[in-house]
Amino acid sequence: MVFAHDTEESLLAAVALVNSAEAPETLTTVAELEAFYDRFDYTGRHDRTRTELDQVRDLRPRLRALLLADRDEAVRMVNEILSEARAVPQLVRHQPLDWHIHAVPPEAPLATRIGVETAMAMIDVIRADEHARLGVCADGDCLGLVLDLSRNRSKRFCSVACGNRNAVAAYRARQAATE
Numbered sequence: 356m357v358f359a360h361d362t363e364e365s366l367l368a369a370v371a372l373v374n375s376a377e378a379p380e381t382l383t384t385v386a387e388l389e390a391f392y393d394r395f396d397y398t399g400r401h402d403r404t405r406t407e408l409d410q411v412r413d414l415r416p417r418l419r420a421l422l423l424a425d426r427d428e429a430v431r432m433v434n435e436i437l438s439e440a441r442a443v444p445q446l447v448r449h450q451p452l453d454w455h456i457h458a459v460p461p462e463a464p465l466a467t468r469i470g471v472e473t474a475m476a477m478i479d480v481i482r483a484d485e486h487a488r489l490g491v492c493a494d495g496d497c498l499g500l501v502l503d504l505s506r507n508r509s510k511r512f513c514s515v516a517c518g519n520r521n522a523v524a525a526y527r528a529r530q531a532a533t534e
């Protein structure tokens with residue numbers, strides 16, 4: 356594990372959220388937001404409304420900028436998000452997790468909580484100076500984000516589809532070169 360469990364979960368969720376803006380766009384319906392909520396084991400307020408969906412969708416460009424920011428810019432953005440939300444870090448324990456940090460109450464809007472969770476996770480990235488773990492997909496046509504949590508820092512593609520497409524292209528290029 357590169358970071359604490361809850362940090363890694365928050366970063367994975369943030370990357371999935373940001374990548375949902377890439378074509379073919381997902382997170383376009385309340386049902387898709389509900390699936391996202393379940394997939395990343397969110398707890399707390401979940402309105403299941405168009406307003407909530409729009410707030411979460413509108414968060415995506417800001418999170419993308421945060422995840423790709425250099426270290427000093429990330430610090431500025433994290434501090435801004437935490438003060439805007441009047442975050443007060445508290446250790447909490449609820450199923451299925453052991454002690455971890457919530458910095459805003461469970462009744463805060465979902466988009467606020469996702470933003471604050473991402474900011475809290477970025478605190479660990481900043482302190483460990485591990486920004487190289489975050490980047491853009493190595494596929495030349497893809498703008499998806501990649502979070503590399505592998506021990507040997509080998510993850511380069513945002514998805515299995517991008518990885519496979521590039522493996523096939525590399526194979527064809529090798530075949531053509533030997534013909």
Ligand SMILES: [Zn+2]
Binds near residue numbers: 398447455
């Ligand atoms: Zn929690």
Ligand SMILES: [Zn+2]
Binds near residue numbers: 497
């Ligand atoms: Zn990709």
